[in-house]
Amino acid sequence: MPDSSRRTPNTWRRWLTTSLVAVAAAALIITGTTMVTTSPEGATDLEGNAVELDPGTTPDPAILEKMNPVDDVGDRFVVPSVGLNVPLGSLTMVDGDITPPGFTSAYTVRNLGVSPDDASEGTVFVVMHSLRGGGVGPGNALIDVDAERASVEPGAQVSIGELTYTITGDMAITKAAIQSEASVWKNTSGRLIIVTCLQRPEGGPSHENIVITAQLNP
Numbered sequence: 001m002p003d004s005s006r007r008t009p010n011t012w013r014r015w016l017t018t019s020l021v022a023v024a025a026a027a028l029i030i031t032g033t034t035m036v037t038t039s040p041e042g043a044t045d046l047e048g049n050a051v052e053l054d055p056g057t058t059p060d061p062a063i064l065e066k067m068n069p070v071d072d073v074g075d076r077f078v079v080p081s082v083g084l085n086v087p088l089g090s091l092t093m094v095d096g097d098i099t100p101p102g103f104t105s106a107y108t109v110r111n112l113g114v115s116p117d118d119a120s121e122g123t124v125f126v127v128m129h130s131l132r133g134g135g136v137g138p139g140n141a142l143i144d145v146d147a148e149r150a151s152v153e154p155g156a157q158v159s160i161g162e163l164t165y166t167i168t169g170d171m172a173i174t175k176a177a178i179q180s181e182a183s184v185w186k187n188t189s190g191r192l193i194i195v196t197c198l199q200r201p202e203g204g205p206s207h208e209n210i211v212i213t214a215q216l217n218p
Contacts (some may be wrong), residue, residue, distance in 0.1 A: 046136045059099040064092040067102045075161030077106035084141040123191040130197045139196030165214035188214035
């Protein structure tokens with residue numbers, strides 16, 4: 001298989017730099033806030049809260065169509081240690097652009113590394129959104145915002161369908177640096193790379209990504 005570092009998406013960080021806000025109805029009652037934001041597409045997070053993209057970050061419909069995203073391929077993405085269990089979807093990188101369309105699924109990237117069917121031969125890449133402002137995306141379970149690191153420890157298990165991986169490490173990396181970080185994109189037998197946004201303790205748009213690495217169990 002070709003080395004994925006040679007196929008690093010030149011605008012991978014587009015979706016990763018997209019800041020998303022989910023407004024929970026319960027939170028509105030508690031805080032007394034009267035403003036409700038909604039997405040034109042009616043997008044919701046894992047708790048059914050409306051999600052709104054920041055101005056200027058709406059994905060290009062033409063690119064989204066070419067990505068042919070599927071929110072659920074019939075398998076689950078599961079990290080038991082943090083209580084994460086969501087549908088596994090898939091999408092295609094188009095012209096170096098990766099934009100997960102939903103906020104309740106994890107997505108494999110069809111044309112980076114290898115597919116889960118060929119997991120022993122290379123790296124499987126999984127991407128997902130995390131949300132700020134009270135929203136709950138799949139990626140929120142994987143980050144410790146206050147500690148500014150991953151919430152999962154080495155040795156924890158990750159399941160993708162019938163495959164099981166053991167987490168080996170994580171790193172925080174700026175959105176500007178991830179494109180050229182060869183250690184992320186290399187194609188290594190039996191490896192899993194999970195990428196989501198690292199939200200900031202003080203709030204506001206995310207400046208970093210969390211990259212979690214794992215190795216396929218025998």
